[in-house]
Amino acid sequence: MQGSGRRATRDKGQAESMRIAVVGAGSWGTALVHTLARGGSHDVALWARRPTVAAAMAATRHNPSYLTELELDRDIAITSEVEEAVRGAAIVLLAVPTHAMREVVGAAAGHLESGCVVVSAAKGFEEQSGMTMTAVVADVLGAGMRGRIAALSGPNIAIEVARGLPAASVVAGEGESAEMVRDACTGPAFRVYSTSDCIGVEYAGALKNIIAIAAGACDGMGVGENGKAAILTRGLAEIARLGIRAGASAMTFAGLAGLGDCVVTCASPYSRNRQLGEAIARGATLDEALAQIRMVVEGVNATRVAARLAADGDVDMPITREVHAVLFEGKAVREGLADLMSRDPAEELHGLVSGEQPAR
Amino acid sequence: MQGSGRRATRDKGQAESMRIAVVGAGSWGTALVHTLARGGSHDVALWARRPTVAAAMAATRHNPSYLTELELDRDIAITSEVEEAVRGAAIVLLAVPTHAMREVVGAAAGHLESGCVVVSAAKGFEEQSGMTMTAVVADVLGAGMRGRIAALSGPNIAIEVARGLPAASVVAGEGESAEMVRDACTGPAFRVYSTSDCIGVEYAGALKNIIAIAAGACDGMGVGENGKAAILTRGLAEIARLGIRAGASAMTFAGLAGLGDCVVTCASPYSRNRQLGEAIARGATLDEALAQIRMVVEGVNATRVAARLAADGDVDMPITREVHAVLFEGKAVREGLADLMSRDPAEELHGLVSGEQPAR
Numbered sequence: 001m002q003g004s005g006r007r008a009t010r011d012k013g014q015a016e017s018m019r020i021a022v023v024g025a026g027s028w029g030t031a032l033v034h035t036l037a038r039g040g041s042h043d044v045a046l047w048a049r050r051p052t053v054a055a056a057m058a059a060t061r062h063n064p065s066y067l068t069e070l071e072l073d074r075d076i077a078i079t080s081e082v083e084e085a086v087r088g089a090a091i092v093l094l095a096v097p098t099h100a101m102r103e104v105v106g107a108a109a110g111h112l113e114s115g116c117v118v119v120s121a122a123k124g125f126e127e128q129s130g131m132t133m134t135a136v137v138a139d140v141l142g143a144g145m146r147g148r149i150a151a152l153s154g155p156n157i158a159i160e161v162a163r164g165l166p167a168a169s170v171v172a173g174e175g176e177s178a179e180m181v182r183d184a185c186t187g188p189a190f191r192v193y194s195t196s197d198c199i200g201v202e203y204a205g206a207l208k209n210i211i212a213i214a215a216g217a218c219d220g221m222g223v224g225e226n227g228k229a230a231i232l233t234r235g236l237a238e239i240a241r242l243g244i245r246a247g248a249s250a251m252t253f254a255g256l257a258g259l260g261d262c263v264v265t266c267a268s269p270y271s272r273n274r275q276l277g278e279a280i281a282r283g284a285t286l287d288e289a290l291a292q293i294r295m296v297v298e299g300v301n302a303t304r305v306a307a308r309l310a311a312d313g314d315v316d317m318p319i320t321r322e323v324h325a326v327l328f329e330g331k332a333v334r335e336g337l338a339d340l341m342s343r344d345p346a347e348e349l350h351g352l353v354s355g356e357q358p359a360r
Numbered sequence: 361m362q363g364s365g366r367r368a369t370r371d372k373g374q375a376e377s378m379r380i381a382v383v384g385a386g387s388w389g390t391a392l393v394h395t396l397a398r399g400g401s402h403d404v405a406l407w408a409r410r411p412t413v414a415a416a417m418a419a420t421r422h423n424p425s426y427l428t429e430l431e432l433d434r435d436i437a438i439t440s441e442v443e444e445a446v447r448g449a450a451i452v453l454l455a456v457p458t459h460a461m462r463e464v465v466g467a468a469a470g471h472l473e474s475g476c477v478v479v480s481a482a483k484g485f486e487e488q489s490g491m492t493m494t495a496v497v498a499d500v501l502g503a504g505m506r507g508r509i510a511a512l513s514g515p516n517i518a519i520e521v522a523r524g525l526p527a528a529s530v531v532a533g534e535g536e537s538a539e540m541v542r543d544a545c546t547g548p549a550f551r552v553y554s555t556s557d558c559i560g561v562e563y564a565g566a567l568k569n570i571i572a573i574a575a576g577a578c579d580g581m582g583v584g585e586n587g588k589a590a591i592l593t594r595g596l597a598e599i600a601r602l603g604i605r606a607g608a609s610a611m612t613f614a615g616l617a618g619l620g621d622c623v624v625t626c627a628s629p630y631s632r633n634r635q636l637g638e639a640i641a642r643g644a645t646l647d648e649a650l651a652q653i654r655m656v657v658e659g660v661n662a663t664r665v666a667a668r669l670a671a672d673g674d675v676d677m678p679i680t681r682e683v684h685a686v687l688f689e690g691k692a693v694r695e696g697l698a699d700l701m702s703r704d705p706a707e708e709l710h711g712l713v714s715g716e717q718p719a720r
Binding site: 188 | 520594610702
């Protein structure tokens with residue numbers, strides 16, 4: 001077999017040095033800023049919400065709460081002033097929880113460089129509105145940002161990325177913006193692909209957490225690997241149907257932001273969404289399971305939003321329906337699983353191919 | 361969320377009782393025949409190659425070599441005469457290794473009922489010709505069988521299916537044939553979907569073993585979960601490109617036969633293909649790794665065939681290329697991985713979307 005791979009030209013990244021701001025110092029923001037700084041090509045800044053945390057990080061070069069063992073590069077400018085973080089930045093990466101996105105973008109709004117690209121690195125919907133994160137960003141920043149808002153998503157366990165283990169991700173946005181972010185963020189161990197399907201990437205990143213809850217429930221029930229793989233596969237198919245209804249490309253769900261992230265989330269013992277499903281299958285109530293995990297479990301909100309969107313769009317989402325019934329309607333996991341298995345067999349790709357009609 | 365699921369009508373299977381022959385008494389054939397017999401709707405026969413094995417199974421109701429703990433239903437007719445097994449069968453399921461397919465179908469050829477559907481349950485190519493299993497079956501049985509040859513594939517670890525744990529699979533073939541097999545084989549714990557994309561299902565089932573070798577190599581190198589998920593995702597994308605070139609639908613690779621089977625195979629400690637990759641990453645040669653595993657590792661042959669097909673069709677398959685180099689050209693796993701990570705970043709779905717044109 002002849003090699004015909006495209007080789008990276010080594011000095012490409014260095015040739016286009018720029019300032020990149022990472023907004024948010026949770027585990028993903030910290031991993032991102034560390035990875036970008038290690039690349040050595042760019043001038044990198046980090047914003048932490050709390051002044052005491054920013055000061056401690058600036059002094060000790062360690063995040064006191066997340067990925068605490070990482071030693072952060074001395075050249076990272078760490079601040080709790082959003083204005084200072086985003087000043088001069090060609091790319092602003094927003095690594096904040098979904099519930100904080102609107103407020104944080106609002107604070108940054110007056111200080112962005114003209115021409116900069118703003119990238120959401122959060123996975124989920126705004127709870128009340130059901131909006132994607134890039135829609136929230138666009139809503140806050142207005143028409144002047146058209147074509148310069150993107151989303152980054154993929155199978156990226158933060159600690160692995162921070163340690164420099166190989167990982168791939170995908171950035172979605174309009175042509176030049178997505179390519180600019182892709183080229184700027186790709187490094188020796190972190191490969192970023194580009195796509196124009198922003199809705200697909202964001203729906204996939206948010207909705208895969210529902211499937212992770214279902215996969216966790218399978219673990220809790222001792223269902224086995226075949227059943228879990230079937231849940232993952234059929235789950236991706238149904239979240240793709242919802243995405244297609246919203247304008248996404250079906251294939252995006254087979255990519256890094258869909259399949260890739262779903263595989264990592266469904267397999268990882270550390271996934272909070274998977275843990276939640278497992279705890280409930282073992283008899284915990286939703287409140288008990290959330291109390292055990294003691295962190296935001298994004299899939300719970302995503303299940304609410306997806307159930308609403310599926311009902312509005314008349315999209316068939318049997319796994320989401322069962323997760324919703326188990327989380328919010330007191331249905332037993334065993335019963336939900338039995339109901340999934342008793343449906344009539346069907347065409348595998350209904351609603352995904354042959355005319356791309358939405359499933360009913 | 362309102363329930364709108366399709367419910368199975370209980371007596372559907374029973375209403376259409378028929379004879380089904382399972383040809384091949386390896387682990388998958390044994391699991392299949394056991395599952396069909398347990399369903400209770402059909403008259404079931406099993407063919408074992410060796411007369412001594414058939415006699416032992418008929419007497420003891422246990423397979424002496426595979427899934428030995430299973431007690432097989434008394435009503436299963438067990439024989440080493442192909443003619444006896446397939447006589448009167450409306451469905452013939454071929455669960456033999458790929459290298460035996462041509463010969464076994466040749467032996468059955470004169471004895472098939474007119475109108476019966478013949479289903480390959482093997483995953484791989486014929487080594488010399490590179491033909492899919494349904495193509496081999498069609499080649500042997502001739503034009504009279506047109507429209508009545510199908511393929512069954514999916515994430516089906518045999519022992520889990522045999523134990524009655526939930527599993528799903530997909531049968532590919534022309535409309536009525538595929539639907540007939542789907543409805544006949546679906547039982548309380550084994551759900552079968554149908555599709556018309558036979559090439560996609562067979563390419564996916566065969567080629568996913570290459571990705572499993574690569575995933576095993578990741579395990580052996582301690583690459584982490586992000587990297588393994590990326591290999592799985594990008595691997596599915598590249599085998600889909602080859603499939604599309606051969607006429608498959610891209611979405612099939614996101615289904616049970618592609619993604620689903622790939623997830624199970626890449627994760628399972630028991631997968632021989634995954635084991636092979638892991639052993640080689642830890643320093644074994646191909647011969648040493650094969651000697652350790654002591655069974656046929658289908659992915660080795662699939663890598664040879666895929667490399668040939670990719671070269672012929674000018675399809676970009678970077679992971680397959682590296683697996684080929686590691687298996688047959690003495691390349692170090694570390695070097696193969698580094699070469700994968702140093703490629704220029706690109707459009708995520710190149711060759712898969714934008715007009716669904718085949719990759720070139």
